[in-house]
Amino acid sequence: MSRQFVIYLVLGTCYLWPFDWVAGSDLYDQNEGGPKPLVCKRVEDDSEIDAPLARAYEPNILVPVSHRVYCDWRKGQVCNTEEFERNGGAINLGQDMDLGEESFSLFAHIRLRPRDGMDNWGGRILSKRTSYKTGWQFVVPSFYTRSISMYMNDKPGHITFGESMIPDLTWVTVGVTVDRDTFRKQNLATVQAYYNGQPDGTPYIVVMNTTLSSDAPLTIGHWMYEDNTLHRGRKDWRSPQRKRHVHRFFGDISDLTVWKTPLSPEHMVQYSDDTVSKWIGNTQPCPRSWRYFDCKCYKVFPTPLNFDNAWIKCEEQGGRLVVIDESPIQQFIWSLVVTSSDQDFWIGLNDTLNENIWKFSSGFELNYFLGQWNNFPNKFPDKEYKTDDCAELRKLYAGQWNDANCNKFNPYICEKEPAFCP
Incomplete structure (x- = not known):
């Protein structure tokens, strides 16, 4: 299958972007002048961050300004299986950012792309967890249920918050919001998973009374301890062979976004739709609400x-x-x-x-x-x-x-x- 390209205009800048890829193949060729290695968008002052696309289905919905945006392919920030391998297994962002005691939201545009017989078992999209069980991880798909999950310290631990099974070879958006403010005095947090911009299951209430901050490096695509060694994976105790599965993410990640605030359902669906529109242009394939x-x-x-x-x-x-x-x-x-x-x-x-x-x-x-x-x-x-x-x-x-x-x-x-x- 040959590559096709679509040209679209985003905030006054014209981009030439692949429109159709062969599943399972390398998504770019360095010999053809492919994207540069990942360069993270680092912003010390939130006022310097561009607002999200103004093309909204409902102009009165303004998504809060993000704290960090990684994996912006249009800027050469490629995050996929091949790039993880070139970086020794994961993209190491050092101490670029962390989550502490504040509320937050995480979002990613992903495509699971198993290869060489290796499937996604607990794919770490974004991780900052130590060997002594402090820190946090955004995990999609989860180890057993292939759903949206989060790890947040030893307690509450690793919980699957979503109910949908994430399909292979299909671009989807996934997200999690964690509200620690509403019930802070009770040391409770409300967690909501999102799939393709829509709430994925009912909200969870979990006990959370400590900071999520850790001294592990922030990584994309795999999980590294505080000494920069990769986690060896986890055994599947349901199988007689006790096969060990690594927690690598096999596939593609774009528009990995972090907010230091809990997004509302309206904000999440808006950002999801805006993200998809950046890939396919402003014209949507389906009517509003479809x-x-x-x-x-x-x-x-x-x-x-x-x-x-x-x-x-x-x-x-x-x-x-x-x-x-x-x-x-x-x-x-x-x-x-x-x-x-x-x-x-x-x-x-x-x-x-x-x-x-x-x-x-x-x-x-x-x-x-x-x-x-x-x-x-x-x-x-x-x-x-x-x-x-x-x-x-x-x-x-x-x-x-x-x-x-x-x-x-x-x-x-x-x-x-x-x-x-x-």
């Missing part, structure tokens, strides 16, 4: 309708009830519904025309009897009642599907084609 994934736009509609009316409403939106025919789409849809207070959602699958012949809203048949992927609990509709002809996604069962009566009233999920595919 979310982009893998060349489709998706939206959850909370108004309960029966299946037929939900089908009609999606068509009126220029789309159809969502087609979930592979695991990555299921994971993405789960990230959309996980924060909803609703429990069951119509998806585009039914057997209303021919009993036991289940078809997606795209017209394609679900051949579950031939082993085609699906998310029914037993890998096929149980048909508890003959009238259970329409499929719903159920939060109570971690996003598994259920065949239900089509006259039931549920919120629903629509999909439609984007204006273009980034």
Whole structure:
């Protein structure tokens, strides 16, 4: 696949930037005058930092000024597997910055890119943790659940705060906000994970009564102790072989951003959208409030309708009830519904025309009897009642599907084609 390029204008500066890459390959070639090694954006006076892009969906939403921005590829600050290897395993930023007793927010635009049979097991995006368990780490994906997690001292320790599984080979945004101010007198902090700008699960309340500051170096892509030695990794105690997995991040990181304040949900979605727009230009592939994934736009509609009316409403939106025919789409849809207070959602699958012949809203048949992927609990509709002809996604069962009566009233999920595919 040949490289394509797109030219776009950001704050009056014209950039030429790769638009399509071959997954798993080197993203740049030094022989072709590739990006320079990482140069961190170091600012002693916050007033010197440029404000985020003025191109906002809602001009009244102004994202707070960031404390640090790393991995700005447009400025030659490349952070990826190849760059980590060239730097001995991680990019060492020394004592460029630290987190102490203040509230903070972390954000990154990432793409997991496993290679040579090595997957991401506890990938350290940004780390500052000592051998004696002080410090902090922004970890995506987490060791077991492939979700968004943080380490913050020995107590509260390492906690998975997100609920969505981060897919491979797909650019997504991830973030965490830690509010230590609201309940400071009680020594409590509120932690919220974010996936693609949206809250990922419910907020956590954790005990936090000490500083997170440590004398370990600040590193991107791996974890270094205070003596600048790399952590050897962790054994998987669930496997008989007790295989040790290193905590390296395999993939690409851009726009790694730190604030010394907890961003609001409105700020986080704004910054996420602005970050994505810098890669694909100001024109968005999906309308406002629709979310982009893998060349489709998706939206959850909370108004309960029966299946037929939900089908009609999606068509009126220029789309159809969502087609979930592979695991990555299921994971993405789960990230959309996980924060909803609703429990069951119509998806585009039914057997209303021919009993036991289940078809997606795209017209394609679900051949579950031939082993085609699906998310029914037993890998096929149980048909508890003959009238259970329409499929719903159920939060109570971690996003598994259920065949239900089509006259039931549920919120629903629509999909439609984007204006273009980034």
